[in-house]
Amino acid sequence: MIRHLVLFKLDEGVERDDPRVVAGVRAFEGLGEAIEDLRSWECGWNVSDRPIAYDYAINCSVEDTDALQRYLDHPAHQAGVAQWREFATWVIADYVF
Template identity: 30%
Template structure:
């Protein structure tokens, strides 16, 4: 059964668009290498378009062949590094969900 992971972030005040672009670029470069990401079917991320008030600032949506593939992604050392070094220090709020389909 496939698993989709969706996570949204709101950044702390003062987080620049350039910083967010750097985060997105680093995530995308890691995803593009596909090393240790067997079972990743799709991955998309980006900043909110600003169409609706109250939205989060940034989102990631990824679909995996199964729960084990999601767990490999979640626990991948490069993923953890990017989160620890670039994302976590800038988060004012985070929400996530994983669902099977």
């Protein structure tokens, strides 16, 4: 199994209630049901206010690298990523567990 973690940082001046952010969150919330290759799916807002904290996170798992690539290429995932590119940056980690 592969764990796919993504941490998002909203751009300077962008707030959680920005309509673009609300739409981006909605797009990601639906991925768990939309993408067959996902074995687990979690996403949500960070509750920490530490200066180094990121704002939003995705935590999911897939069977193998082929499934990870299918997830990354899936149109629903690509649509969500395109939305988030407008207002955030992110870091990822993919690891075997």
